Amino acid sequence: MSNPPETPAQDYEALLDECLAYAVAEGDIVNFRLLFMPASPFRKDSPEDASTPKYDYLFPETTDTPRYREALSLIQQEDISRFIREQLDRKGPPKLPWQAVLALGDNAARLGKYTAAAQAYELLRVRRRIQDIVLDKADERLNRGEIAAAVRGYTIALGLQYDYAAFPEPLPAVPDYQERAPALHSVYPASTEQTLSLQEDAVLCKAALNYLLPYAEFSGRLEQAAPETRIQFTAALIRGLDHDWAAFAEVFRKAAQLTANYQPVFDKLNAFRPDIIEVLAEPPLDPAILPELRTIPQMLSRASAANHEWWHYIKTMAYHHPGAALFVSRQRLSATEEIVVPRIRPDSALAKALELAG
Numbered sequence: 001m002s003n004p005p006e007t008p009a010q011d012y013e014a015l016l017d018e019c020l021a022y023a024v025a026e027g028d029i030v031n032f033r034l035l036f037m038p039a040s041p042f043r044k045d046s047p048e049d050a051s052t053p054k055y056d057y058l059f060p061e062t063t064d065t066p067r068y069r070e071a072l073s074l075i076q077q078e079d080i081s082r083f084i085r086e087q088l089d090r091k092g093p094p095k096l097p098w099q100a101v102l103a104l105g106d107n108a109a110r111l112g113k114y115t116a117a118a119q120a121y122e123l124l125r126v127r128r129r130i131q132d133i134v135l136d137k138a139d140e141r142l143n144r145g146e147i148a149a150a151v152r153g154y155t156i157a158l159g160l161q162y163d164y165a166a167f168p169e170p171l172p173a174v175p176d177y178q179e180r181a182p183a184l185h186s187v188y189p190a191s192t193e194q195t196l197s198l199q200e201d202a203v204l205c206k207a208a209l210n211y212l213l214p215y216a217e218f219s220g221r222l223e224q225a226a227p228e229t230r231i232q233f234t235a236a237l238i239r240g241l242d243h244d245w246a247a248f249a250e251v252f253r254k255a256a257q258l259t260a261n262y263q264p265v266f267d268k269l270n271a272f273r274p275d276i277i278e279v280l281a282e283p284p285l286d287p288a289i290l291p292e293l294r295t296i297p298q299m300l301s302r303a304s305a306a307n308h309e310w311w312h313y314i315k316t317m318a319y320h321h322p323g324a325a326l327f328v329s330r331q332r333l334s335a336t337e338e339i340v341v342p343r344i345r346p347d348s349a350l351a352k353a354l355e356l357a358g
Contacts, residue, residue, distance in 0.1 A: 015050055015059075016042045020084070021072035022060040024100050027108025029116040031058055032101075036087060036094040043088050067107060074103055098124055105130075114159020118172040122162060131160045139221060142233065151236040158213060175241075177211075181318035181325035182311040184211060188330055188338075190270070197327045197343045201350050202227055205234045208326050208350075212237055228349075235353035238323030248321045249355040255299045256342040256358060262293060266331055266341075274335040285333060293333060297340040300328065310338040327356055 016035070019042070023032035035042060035058070041050035050058070060068060074080065080097050087094035105120030121127035138153025161173040184207070189195040196207055209219040209230075222230060239245045259266075265285055269277065297303065297313040302320060310330050317340070318325045329343040344351040351357050 012042060012050065016084075016088075017072060017075050017081070018060065018063070019050075019058040020075045020100065021068060022058065024071035024075065024104045025060070025065070025068040025107060027104055027111050027113045027116050027120075029104060029108065029119045032104055033096070034058075036096060040088070071100075071103060071107070074100060096123065102126075109156060109160075112159075114156060115172040115174075118160045118162060121160065122170070122172075127160055127162060131157050134160070135218070135221065142222075142225065142229065145229075147229075147232045147236050150233060151240045154213065154218065154237065155240050158215075158218065161215065175322070177322040177325070178315045178319040180211065180214065181314050181322075184325055185310070185314060185328075185330050188332070195329050195343060197329055198345050200345075201231055201348055204326065204348070204350055205230045208234050208238070208323070211326065212241065212322060231350050231353060235350055238326075238354060242321045242323060245321060245323070245354070248324060251299055252324070252327070252342050252356050253358045255296050256344070256356070258292070258296055259341045259343070262289070265289070269332050274332065277332075277335045290333065294339060296342075300324065300340060300342065310340050313340045323354070327351065327354075 019035055020032065022028075023035065034040060038046070039048055040046055041048035041055055041058075048055070063069070063072070075084070077099075080099055083095075083097050087096070101120050101123055105117045105124070108114070108117035108120060118127055121130050134153050134157045138150045138157065141153060142150035158175070159172075162170055163173040164170045184196055187194060192198050196204065199207075205227075209222055212234075213219045213222075222233065225233065242248070269285060294307070297308070297310070298305070301313045301317040303313060303316055308316075314325055314328065317328070327342060327344055328340045330338050331341045332338050342356075344356055346357070348357070
């Protein structure tokens with residue numbers, strides 16, 4: 001890490017450039033804005049001192065990277081440098097150098113720091129335009145069959161989404177899959193037609209894209225894609241949003257095998273209405289197998305206990321693996337208890353692409 005000054009007499013001008021360049025190079029909008037705030041250690045009237053260890057985090061560990069050198073060169077341009085000093089000397093809210101903010105946003109996007117990129121672009125009022133450009137390029141890649149590049153484009157655009165209804169001020173929109181996943185299963189599936197994961201791939205892909213890309217301007221762009229392309233894109237998107245998907249798929253297959261062993265029992269339970277189950281002379285389910293059945297949702301969701309409500313399992317599952325909520329179903333154990341079990345169509349190309357089929 002570069003050594004901050006030992007005394008205030010040292011060159012704060014060069015240190016300011018170093019900190020600004022570091023923030024721009026790393027796409028760090030929080031630190032960049034901090035350097036202009038009233039409490040900035042680089043303001044002449046600030047009681048803060050950049051030479052203290054308190055501010056070590058503002059300095060780069062190394063200055064020998066192309067991204068940092070490019071950012072430093074930008075910050076040291078005469079007109080930009082002069083503007084920065086003027087803003088640090090003025091009273092009231094400072095203006096930020098747009099060239100540096102734009103470069104910061106671009107670096108944040110390259111580094112996958114989409115929340116920071118969204119904030120930077122929003123400050124410049126270009127966020128939506130950049131988002132449209134990214135989506136247009138992603139569609140071009142999709143039309144050329146470059147699925148991975150198309151998914152990356154949509155993932156970036158999704159990361160740049162903004163929530164204008166946030167309080168007390170608009171903020172970058174954060175994916176809330178764990179909050180929306182239970183809505184996919186709001187109705188208990190009384191038949192195959194009501195089980196999302198057992199639908200044909202065309203129906204399942206549409207539901208998946210509406211869930212994973214929950215904005216009409218995103219999912220609507222994909223409606224005209226060929227069926228096979230939509231399957232490939234959906235599978236790649238699920239993997240792209242979950243770098244641990246392979247591990248989940250392995251657990252899913254094991255849970256699916258356990259579920260298949262008890263499918264006759266589940267079919268028998270589903271043949272009765274909940275109010276009928278409790279008054280049957282002979283319970284359709286042997287209480288001795290309940291502990292094993294309760295481990296199924298526990299496996300899928302990494303839950304530490306096996307006594308949660310069905311929606312809790314789905315919320316937890318979707319937090320770790322957003323796409324997982326598309327391939328499970330509620331399953332009744334009694335009139336008052338339900339679990340979550342894996343269910344897929346044997347002929348589903350989407351499930352096979354995601355390695356969910358045994």
